[in-house]
């Protein structure tokens with residue numbers, strides 16, 4: 001059975017990608033992950049807050065969080081980041097030497113700024129692709145959704161325009177018209193979309209400094225919304241799609257590809273179960289492929305596309321109404 005897939009023009013031996021996380025911090029672990037079946041790895045992010053240096057880290061955050069608890073220093077302590085920008089580049093080189101699979105670096109920011117130039121350094125260090133994470137939490141009532149999206153598109157255009165390597169954009173599901181934004185992102189130069197960022201719980205006490213555990217809940221509750229949007233996006237876009245969030249089993253991978261993904265990113269399952277999780281996922285995925293008599297990923301991909309329904313929007317309304325009407329006392 002052919003497990004190869006194309007993701008942003010890169011050839012992957014399997015559709016499993018290790019998602020952005022500390023899992024790629026150590027070259028030996030990356031080697032083990034690739035040995036267990038990872039087709040590519042995404043490194044943890046370099047954050048805008050690290051890269052815009054003096055100005056952003058000290059001036060902007062000091063003003064912004066002057067009255068906040070914890071103190072602004074807690075947000076900007078360089079030790080809080082996994083690697084300095086220089087170490088990050090060295091890490092790309094180390095991982096590239098350790099494995100043959102594509103290595104995808106990750107830049108994470110939400111406002112235009114000097115950090116965008118770092119994409120070129122990442123390319124020079126040898127990354128095969130870049131994942132751009134635009135995580136933001138717009139809360140200013142004077143800024144319209146259109147303005148928020150325009151700023152995101154400007155960033156995509158600038159990053160994609162500054163490098164030759166393909167750029168994937170990791171999105172949040174909270175945009176008013178995701179298919180419209182996705183098409184605009186494609187036009188702005190994105191070679192792929194990663195669906196989606198996970199939104200970590202807002203703490204009950206905004207001043208509490210402890211963060212939520214970043215791992216997913218193994219009940220698969222994050223998966224459904226992603227499958228839905230993959231099935232919608234796959235009908236409109238010519239770029240690559242990856243799922244991120246809630247992929248814990250080979251059956252989840254199978255569903256994601258059937259819905260239109262080219263690849264499936266995995267983090268929590270590997271953090272919980274170790275590298276063996278990849279072996280098990282691939283075995284289960286192959287079994288599901290066999291049951292459906294699929295010989296290749298291309299054959300499976302998009303079998304569940306939304307546009308194969310006669311009228312997807314009406315179908316969705318009907319499905320929704322039925323769900324609300326079904327309850328019996």
Ligand SMILES: Cc1cc2nc3c(=O)[nH]c(=O)nc-3n(C[C@H](O)[C@H](O)[C@H](O)COP(=O)(O)O)c2cc1C
Pocket residue numbers: 019020021022043044045046106108133170196197198214215216222244245246247265266267268269271
């Ligand atoms: C410990 C940890 C660290 C993470 N670090 C990053 C990061 O640096 N950049 C990023 O874009 N996503 C990061 N993520 C999010 C993951 O890439 C992924 O989107 C999320 O965990 C959902 O996938 P999962 O359900 O397989 O865990 C991190 C997740 C975890 C659990």
